[in-house]
Amino acid sequence: MTVRFFGSAASALFRPNSTTMSPTKVTIVGSGNWGSAIARIVGQTTKAYSNEFDPTVRMWVFEEMVNGEKLSEIINTRHENVKYLPGKILPENIVAVPDLVQSCDGSEILIFVVPHQFVKGICKQLEGKISPNAHVVSLIKGVSVQENGTGLKLISDEIREYLKCPVDVLMGANLAPEVANDMFCEATIGCQTRSVHGPMLKRLFHTDNFRISVVEDAHTVELCGALKNVVACAAGFTDGLGYGDNTKAAVIRLGLMEITKFVEHYYPGSNLSTFFESCGIADLITTCYGGRNRKVCEAFVKAGKPMAEVEKELLNGQSAQGPPTAAEVFHMLEATNLISSFPLFVAVHRICQGEMPPSGMIDCLRDHPEHQA
């Protein structure tokens, strides 16, 4: 056993450290609703595995004033993120740090959990300043855009290009308020093929009520997390049109078929079984019933106003990920002459753009290639 234990640098990475090695430092980059919910989990696990992880977990907090006090100071004294997760106590080993570079200094695990539009800025600040052994776990659902404007780009690829380090992802059916309330749920960690980080990351996130499966299929896991938002828009449209559970189930199923086909075509090498994980079918269901994209798109149909206006009214300045993701997906389909194979994705884009009435959604489903069989 001892031989295996210290057999290689790789195996040391995912086994409890002996007294001769210092425990792995962990930083949470982000402190919104989801970041704070995750801090409650990581605070627990790093204490439980304190020989493997440094139980002092730094959390980067974008500093802001809350009723005349600094948010980071409130978190460090009252152990509560009063702004983004009020009413929930954070473990005392979570330490808020307002300086980004300082919060990540010497950390080997950087948990990225910020809105996707902040990724670039954060990476630029961290470039060249993180530990040479650092790797990132991205919890960011969404996509970026290729610089030449020709389609979507994975957030993990964006991070990897800037920080030149391995990037794994964690996705799943994880509405943040329920996770914060310790409701039982599952999540999927997607590692790069032959990654040595899987077992260590499982220990970092796996708790009694947050159950992790690890798959070596990071791209698929991340793409599921982005593309489900397009399907949720379709579900919102049919909800807005007054259709029921049968129709929504058809939307979810046909959406899953298009997600699968899209991933297989543009990111070959995915495993079909990954779509059966929490990041796949489970997150898709949750999002099509409970998520913000569904809600905005239902309201869009009922209100008959432009999407931007509905978002402004409902999301308090934030934006829904579905419409821009649908736009990038559409560009890719158009550039590769695959429009007719993805009628649901295409319809979502056209409806969001005002180029098609919402009722057109049903016509697109009706003639879906899946019904050829």
Place this chain on the structure above:
Amino acid sequence: MTVRFFGSAASALFRPNSTTMSPTKVTIVGSGNWGSAIARIVGQTTKAYSNEFDPTVRMWVFEEMVNGEKLSEIINTRHENVKYLPGKILPENIVAVPDLVQSCDGSEILIFVVPHQFVKGICKQLEGKISPNAHVVSLIKGVSVQENGTGLKLISDEIREYLKCPVDVLMGANLAPEVANDMFCEATIGCQTRSVHGPMLKRLFHTDNFRISVVEDAHTVELCGALKNVVACAAGFTDGLGYGDNTKAAVIRLGLMEITKFVEHYYPGSNLSTFFESCGIADLITTCYGGRNRKVCEAFVKAGKPMAEVEKELLNGQSAQGPPTAAEVFHMLEATNLISSFPLFVAVHRICQGEMPPSGMIDCLRDHPEHQA
């Protein structure tokens, strides 16, 4: 083309009849809520393909008096099943026939759509009296029990044993009231391998708002329709315990994993892709959100009364399929030493029997073998 058209008896079966062949007669055996909703579809399609199907479709009606009138006469004069699908007009080519044998006489397609406990009695009456070319399409979701009491038996196998004819099945995410309201949905026809009936059956059921896919995997299609009720019980329990969308998504996903594993183990030869059809994941979702098993099991947790009592209060004399299906599944798992591989199925059975508190459901999910990865 002509050569192919009349090339064999088999191909004639699924191509439009020429004037030299008489159109295929269709009978609907059953006239409840679902049978009447299906009659609206089959009435349409047989008229549209009147060279292939006899547009006079007989519907067997279990005769009963409704406000002093015979139900069959009401249907034949007012074209409405006032008892089981009030407010919806049936096509005029649907003819109610109260005599079972007479309703099926000379029909080549018998659509079985009755509660599963009536199947045996109906088959006994029809034994030896149906057309030698007849085949059955079963729309019955549920299971029967092996005569030696050792586990579940497919309804289609039961019908086949009595009537000695081919039996295909139709299942999907099809809550009957929504189908009756022409809401868009999908369904799956499961044919026996190398069945010649698939294309013909697709024409018989496929309409603008009821979209059919055909797969040659009848057992899997039917098993999905039965086993989803067990998963819906689990969803009802977690709903009753106050859990949210994340937990329900985990229940649906883990339930799907157990359905898949169960089918692969006990009915080898299934196709993984069948679980992605409407009969699989879509029907499972609909049932876990909208079905009666979910409802009864939620109420069971909240009321703290025995299951039989809750069913009596909520289902107006009918029974939920989930608990007895779970019992038969449990017997099979016990007899084959596979209890530990199906913790969700087992927990549903034990909770229904009062052998385990509903909160035990979450403990079973927590230690699910799916989380070993």
